[in-house]
Amino acid sequence: MAHPKPGFPEPEHNHGVCVADALAAAAERCAARGARLTDIRREVLEVVWSSHRPIGAYDILADLGRDGRRLAPPTVYRALDFLLEHGLVHRVASRNAFFGCPSPGHATAVELLICTECGSAVEVQEQRVSAAVAGAATRHDFEVLPQTIEILGRCAACRAAA
C-alpha cells in the first residue's frame, strides 16, 4: 500500500500505517534481494520512520538506547549503511540526517522537499525535474547518477503559521 496522499502528510494522519507500510516494503525488498533485515536494522528503520522528518544518526542512537541498551555509533551507522545500500533510506546531506524511502527501488533520481522551518520532508518523483536535470547534464557532458536531490523551502503549514 502506498501513501494515501501525495505531498506533506496531514498532521492527523494515521502514522502507524506509514511505519507498517515501510517495514512491510522493506521486508519484501530484502527477501527479494536475499538481504537480511536483522533486528537492529529493522529497529533503526522503524526509528527513521518514527516521523516524517530526517533524523540524525545520534538521535537514532539515543532513541534506541531509551530502554537502557548501550549501543555504539558503529552499530547504528552499519544499519544505516545497509538500509542505504538497499534503497530503504535516503541520506539527507544538507542536514546530516536520514529519511525513510517510501518507495524503495528507484531507477532514477528522486527529489526530497525539505522544510527548513519544521524540518519535515516529503519524497516526490517529478518527471520534469529528472528530465530537466538530464538535459542539463547532457549539455555539460555529464552522466547523472541515481540520487536524492534535496530541495529546501517552506511547507504550507509553516507558511500559514507565519
Add this chain to the structure above:
Amino acid sequence: MAHPKPGFPEPEHNHGVCVADALAAAAERCAARGARLTDIRREVLEVVWSSHRPIGAYDILADLGRDGRRLAPPTVYRALDFLLEHGLVHRVASRNAFFGCPSPGHATAVELLICTECGSAVEVQEQRVSAAVAGAATRHDFEVLPQTIEILGRCAACRAAA
C-alpha cells in the same frame, strides 16, 4: 595554484584568470553591499578558488597555515560564513565542502554538477531545472528557497578514463 586534477568544465585553462575574476567580482560585490572583504576573507576565497573542486574547511585551514601561521577553525568558518552570506561561495553539503560561486547574486536556485570520481564541480543555471523544481513545489504547496541544488554524476574526463 595548479590543481592536481583539472576540473571537468575546462580540462586545460588559464586558471589564474578564474581566480582573478572571482576576486574582482567579490571585491565589487562587497563594495556595493558595504561589506568588508578583509585579508583573511579574501585569502579564504582565494584558497576556495585554487581549484574547481569543492574544498573542506580544514583543507583551507591547512592551506592557509602552510606559511607557518597557526589559524584556528573558527577563523576559517567565520570567513566562510561571510562569503556564504554574500553569495561568494556555495556550501556543498554532500561533501562537507565549499565552492566558489562564479557569478554572485543569483535570485534563484543554481545547480552544481559534481563529479563523484574526481571531485570537480561546475556551477550551471538551467532555466528548465528551476522551472521544473518550481512546478513540483507548486504541486506540493511548497515554497522553494534560493539554494544550491547538488547533482552528482561523472564528468566526461572520468568517463573517458574508465
Add this chain to the structure above:
DNA sequence: CGCTCGACTGTTATAATATAACATCAATGC
C-alpha cells in the same frame, strides 16, 4: 558431531567537521 567460514554485532578509540564562549584588537564616530 566438530569444524570452519562468513555475516553480523560489540567495543574501544579516534578522525573529521563545526561551533560556543570569551578575550583581544583595531577602526570609527562622538
Add this chain to the structure above:
DNA sequence: GCATTGATGTTATATTATAACAGTCGAGCG
C-alpha cells in the same frame, strides 16, 4: 580620550562519522 562596533585570536568542546579488532552465531560440510 573613549565608547562602540566589527573583526580576529584563543581555548575548549560539540557533533558527525569511521577504523580496527574482538566476539558471536548460524549455515554448510567433512
